[in-house]
Amino acid sequence: MIVEILRHKKNEDKSYVQKFEYQYDDEKQTVATMLNNLNLIDDLKDIDGNPADKIAFKQSCLQKKCGACAMLINGKPGLACARRLADYGDHIRLEPLKKFPLVEDLIVDRGIMSENLKMMEVYLKGEALVNEKRNELSYEASRCLQCGCCLEVCPNYMANNGFTGMAGAMPLSRIINELNKSDLKEVSKTYNRYVYEGCGKSLACVDICPAGIKIEDLLVNSNAIAIWKRYIKD
Ligand code: SF4
Ligand code: SF4
Ligand code: FES
Numbered sequence: 001m002i003v004e005i006l007r008h009k010k011n012e013d014k015s016y017v018q019k020f021e022y023q024y025d026d027e028k029q030t031v032a033t034m035l036n037n038l039n040l041i042d043d044l045k046d047i048d049g050n051p052a053d054k055i056a057f058k059q060s061c062l063q064k065k066c067g068a069c070a071m072l073i074n075g076k077p078g079l080a081c082a083r084r085l086a087d088y089g090d091h092i093r094l095e096p097l098k099k100f101p102l103v104e105d106l107i108v109d110r111g112i113m114s115e116n117l118k119m120m121e122v123y124l125k126g127e128a129l130v131n132e133k134r135n136e137l138s139y140e141a142s143r144c145l146q147c148g149c150c151l152e153v154c155p156n157y158m159a160n161n162g163f164t165g166m167a168g169a170m171p172l173s174r175i176i177n178e179l180n181k182s183d184l185k186e187v188s189k190t191y192n193r194y195v196y197e198g199c200g201k202s203l204a205c206v207d208i209c210p211a212g213i214k215i216e217d218l219l220v221n222s223n224a225i226a227i228w229k230r231y232i233k234d
Pocket of ligand 3: 058059060061062063064065066067068069070079080081082
């Protein structure tokens with residue numbers, strides 16, 4: 001397989017493409033395993049035989065649970081630990097996510113997602129609501145990995161444009177489903193300002209979410225509660 005990687009040294013201006021030749025036997029081998037295997041080679045060389053630096057990328061759980069390894073794989077955002085090499089034939093291209101500041105090689109700074117959650121004060125300020133139907137939705141929203149893949153494909157998301165995308169909407173939806181009607185006023189205003197007003201409802205984010213979160217269901221539910229004040233009986 002030819003592995004093409006868009007590389008960038010820390011604190012340098014230019015990016016460059018480097019290609020590697022890679023062989024593997026295991027049909028289940030993932031992109032993350034391949035990157036780790038390349039990095040295990042002491043005298044790593046590119047396809048032209050030139051010495052190559054270790055490839056910088058983020059990983060943690062390697063079980064599709066943390067979102068750390070999100071990158072562009074053949075142009076689509078995804079988790080390196082979830083994507084199998086066998087699905088890409090004999091050529092794969094890896095690039096860093098484009099909507100976040102580039103740090104090095106495949107690493108970007110996704111701190112803005114945490115900053116957005118802090119800005120929106122995404123935490124319970126009232127008593128938690130116990131309601132079976134809402135608990136299910138709350139659990140679904142809690143599965144957000146904060147990987148940023150949805151922001152990458154969203155036509156409306158740009159850093160600091162006031163819209164926090166689904167990476168902001170999912171944790172906010174969780175809170176919306178955990179609060180009693182009387183405590184919803186403030187969080188509804190936040191939802192309106194940072195999610196509802198900016199979202200064009202194109203739903204490009206739905207298919208790309210590597211956690212398979214039911215984004216559309218959560219959006220419909222949060223819109224109903226926060227915008228249209230259609231409260232579920234509690
Ligand atoms: S909604 Fe999905 S794609 Fe977006 S940050 Fe959460 S897990 Fe990632
Ligand atoms: S529905 Fe469309 S505009 Fe809204 S977050 Fe998803 S991709 Fe972005
Ligand atoms: S390393 Fe945790 S999701 Fe890939």
